[in-house]
Amino acid sequence: MIVIDYNSILQAHTERLKTEGLYRSFMPADKNAATAPRFSYTDATGCRRTAINWCSNDYLNMSVHEDVIAALCKTAVEAGAGSGGTRNISGTTTLHQQLEHTIASLHSKASALLFNGAYAANLTTLSTLGKLLPGLVFISxxxxxxxxxxxxxxxGNQKFIFRHNDTDHLLAILKRIPAAQPRIVVFESVYSMCGTVAPVDEIIRIAQRYNALSYIDEVHAVGLYGRNGAGITASEACAAEPDIINGTLAKGYGVMGGYIAGSSVLVDAIRSFGSGFIFTSSLSPVLCAAADASIKYVIQHPEMQTAFHRQVAQLRELLHAYDIPYTDNPSHITPIPIGDAARCRAIASALLEAYGLYLQPVQYPTVPKGEACLRIITTLRHDVSDMLFLVESLRTVLLENSRFTTAISSRLNTAAHA
Ligand SMILES: Cc1ncc(COP(=O)(O)O)c(C=O)c1O
Known part of the structure; x- marks a missing residue:
């Protein structure tokens, strides 16, 4: 009998990642509602330490907001922890319907549909549309x-990829597609790794002109931009209306879950045919109540959005004052370009170990090879003294690291020429 060694095949894959420096290890960052963005962790020597989180997507700290926690606790006592079913089999509650109603009206759409995350919402909606609309071409x-x-x-449909935010390229692709062929333009509003913002209005208008559906992922924009925090599509920069909006309840709203919002016909089709919607336990009613409370709080407190963007500007002013290069962009995401992935990891480790500052290095395949960066994300609870400490420490570590790498490379050069 031939014995297949499954473990060694799988291990070869993870070993390859380790050799390429791409293996991911997770650090438990133990959140604390009272002290966030400060959290606890166990360092390499087994000691418990405190650090400041500079890479969380809990942008408005809604995950630790008292109204959200109160809604969550009250519902847990009343309804229990989980929904106990799929949406079709006893897993729909009034809280699910209420939240879908809140989301639909947030985005001025007729309907919305909840998923367990925006990942599931994207995966299910796009693949289901591909199956339901014969010959659908994706332009992404x-x-x-x-x-x-x-x-x-x-x-499994035909697809075309357009250059990032390049509307001329998008136009050129659309012009090539036969007029009778269904097509959908898929894009994000805020790109979370590089912080760029799409020309949303222009892309939607181009899609409309070429009879294409428009699908926008507003995951990193909801809560933070536009009227009521409904995203870039609800901002002054956008008057055109996308056909489908995807969003998350986990970042700006601080809870968990994802959704799409669109016309009743579209949402009903995904509800009826989307495998990733139908065949999974529904979102816990506890999370529905918390997310509903969070969205409503953000709508009622537009000053949070203003304060958040003021903080981003403050952080960038300090980076500028301390001569720390960052990639300028119109969003709230501030990338510090480093380049080499190993150097980026070394800088992140030094920041954590020596200064208690947690920044996640972003490297290939999340960004192209050679474009590793640190991404700074401020949240409402970071204050100016936190920012000052960050830029001072970052400057010290960057300087030490560049001296170190220069010394190593000149030593290597000398050795090579010896
Ligand atoms: C652009 C984008 N879309 C979708 C998702 C998935 O969202 P969720 O965490 O709600 O599944 C993420 C990241 O988490 C994201 O960055």
Whole structure:
């Protein structure tokens, strides 16, 4: 009998990642509602330490907001922890319907549909549309999120990739597609790894002109931009209306879950045919109540959005004052370009170990090879003294690291020429 060694095949894959420096290890960052963005962790020597989180997507700290926690606790006592079913089999509660109603009206759409995350929402909606609309062609921005890429791939349809935010390229592609062929333009509003913002209005208008559906992922924009925090599509920069909006309840709203919002016909089709919606336990009612409370709080407190963007500007002013290069962009995401992935990891480790500052290094395949960076994300609870400490420490570590790498490379050069 031939014995197949499954473990060694799988291990070869993870070993390859380790050799390429791409293996991911997770650090438990133990959140604390009272002290966030400060959290606890156990360092390499087994000691418990405190650090400041500079890479969380809990942008408005809604995950630790008292109204959200109160809604969550009250519902847990009343309804229990989980929904106990799929949406079709006893897993729909009034809280699910209420939240879908809140989301639909947030985005001025007729309907909305909840998923367990925006990943599931992208994957299910895009792949289901691919199956339901014969010959559908996907036209997708080259920097789209993995969930969009997987959703398009799962449908097995024809696809074209346009250069990041390049509307001329998008136009050129649309012109080549036969007029009778259904097509959908898929893009994000805020790109979370590089912080770029799409020309949303222009892309939607181009899609409309070429009879294409428009699908926008507003995951990193909801809560933070536009009227009521409804995203870039609800901002002054956008008057055109996309056909489908995807969003998350996990970042700006601080809870968990994802959704799409669109016309009743579209939402009903995904509700009826989307495998990733139908065949999974529904979102816990506890999370529905918390997310509903969070969205409503953000709508009632537009000053949070203003304060958040003021903080981003303050952080960038300090980086500028301390001569720390960052990639300028119109969003709230501030990338510090480093380049080499190993150097980026070394800088992140030094910041954590020596200064208690947690920044996640971003490297290939999340960004192209050679474009590793640190991404700084401020949240409402970071204050000016936190920012000052960050830029002072970052400057010290960057200087030490560049001296170190220069010394090593000149030593290597000398050795090579000896
Ligand atoms: C652009 C984008 N879309 C979708 C998702 C998935 O969202 P969720 O965490 O709600 O599944 C993410 C990241 O988490 C994202 O960055």
């Amino acid at each position: 921005d080259e920097r789209n999120h993995a969930s969009i890429i997987e959703g398009i791939r799962a449908g």
